[in-house]
Amino acid sequence: MYRLNALASQAMIEALDLTKYYGSRCVVDHVSFKVSPGEVLGFLGPNGAGKSTTMKMLTGFLHPSSGEARIDGVRVSSDAVNTRRHLGYLPENGPLYEEMTVREFIDFIARVRLPDQTPEQRQSACEGVMQTCHIDTVANQTIDTLSKGFRQRVGVAQAILHDPRYLILDEPTDGLDPNQKQEVRQLIRRMSGSKAIILSTHILEEVDAMCNRVIIIAAGKIIADETPDALRRRHPKHNGITLRLASENDAQNISTALRSRFPAAKIACSANAIEVLPENHEPIGLEVLNFAHASQWKIDRFDRPDARLDEVFRELTSSSPVS
Numbered sequence: 628m629y630r631l632n633a634l635a636s637q638a639m640i641e642a643l644d645l646t647k648y649y650g651s652r653c654v655v656d657h658v659s660f661k662v663s664p665g666e667v668l669g670f671l672g673p674n675g676a677g678k679s680t681t682m683k684m685l686t687g688f689l690h691p692s693s694g695e696a697r698i699d700g701v702r703v704s705s706d707a708v709n710t711r712r713h714l715g716y717l718p719e720n721g722p723l724y725e726e727m728t729v730r731e732f733i734d735f736i737a738r739v740r741l742p743d744q745t746p747e748q749r750q751s752a753c754e755g756v757m758q759t760c761h762i763d764t765v766a767n768q769t770i771d772t773l774s775k776g777f778r779q780r781v782g783v784a785q786a787i788l789h790d791p792r793y794l795i796l797d798e799p800t801d802g803l804d805p806n807q808k809q810e811v812r813q814l815i816r817r818m819s820g821s822k823a824i825i826l827s828t829h830i831l832e833e834v835d836a837m838c839n840r841v842i843i844i845a846a847g848k849i850i851a852d853e854t855p856d857a858l859r860r861r862h863p864k865h866n867g868i869t870l871r872l873a874s875e876n877d878a879q880n881i882s883t884a885l886r887s888r889f890p891a892a893k894i895a896c897s898a899n900a901i902e903v904l905p906e907n908h909e910p911i912g913l914e915v916l917n918f919a920h921a922s923q924w925k926i927d928r929f930d931r932p933d934a935r936l937d938e939v940f941r942e943l944t945s946s947s948p949v950s
């Protein structure tokens with residue numbers, strides 16, 4: 628019992644000081660984190676930040692220059708075959724066998740990934756995963772004839788076929804149209820409860836849509852590791868409110884009234900919009916709304932200038948080189 632508990636407590640995927648040099652250039656720089664089942668980690672960063680390289684080291688496809696990746700406490704590089712058994716990986720530009728049909732490819736993966744199962748069990752797993760990923764309609768098409776959206780879902784299907792505990796998905800929604808993105812996001816959300824999932828993206832909305840944790844990497848270094856909410860709260864305009872005025876003429880009067888009513892807030896006034904940024908990010912939106920209503924101002928619209936993760940992202944990464 629004690630041993631079981633000890634093992635269970637190790638259930639995680641770990642990056643321990645992972646570092647990768649290409650020549651003299653350090654592209655992943657002492658990256659450390661742990662991800663446990665139930666966590667969906669968004670791995671965010673601009674192009675060239677080192678996301679794919681980190682993922683390749685986590686999955687054992689690339690040797691680190693120093694540091695190590697561990698799965699359930701076992702070094703990936705010391706036991707790649709066993710550790711990969713618990714791992715599903717969608718590589719960037721996934722290596723798909725172009726000349727195979729989707730069914731042939733998934734069946735091929737099943738034979739590699741599920742060697743102990745009977746042909747019937749394997750077939751059932753294949754049909755199941757093709758339905759889950761909505762690729763059953765193209766099962767008899769060769770992969771080279773598929774659109775990017777279908778290819779990406781074939782890639783996801785091969786990653787989840789053996790129901791791994793750990794999923795590492797490199798830009799899973801890359802190249803998908805909005806509907807397909809939505810489908811892949813839903814699929815990832817559905818799988819999230821019992822698995823540890825790491826997905827990379829450079830799209831911040833994805834973090835809100837799928838993740839309960841976010842790591843931002845820039846120039847090979849982790850620069851933030853927190854919840855999407857905490858990241859959003861870093862925004863200088865968090866809990867601010869913008870009043871879009873019906874008439875330009877009122878702007879000065881309204882901003883004067885707002886300044887006396889909310890003396891601690893920062894109030895910026897342009898021709899037909901006034902931005903109210905509360906002190907210490909206090910949620911004063913409703914008070915501003917009520918005040919505007921009581922004062923009978925002609926307001927076209929109230930906007931929230933906050934909650935744009937992309938601006939936080941830009942702010943955090945603006946000093947980092949983007950290749």
Ligand SMILES: Nc1ncnc2c1ncn2[C@@H]1O[C@H](COP(=O)(O)OP(=O)(O)O)[C@@H](O)[C@H]1O
Nearest residue numbers: 649654672673674675676677678679680681950
């Ligand atoms: N095989 C390689 N040889 C040399 N440089 C590489 C190689 N692979 C990646 N890089 C460089 O390492 C950096 C990180 O790449 P990558 O991990 O693919 O970033 P991301 O996935 O965040 O866009 C980039 O500057 C890239 O050009």
Ligand SMILES: [Mg+2]
Nearest residue numbers: 678679680719
């Ligand atoms: Mg990449």
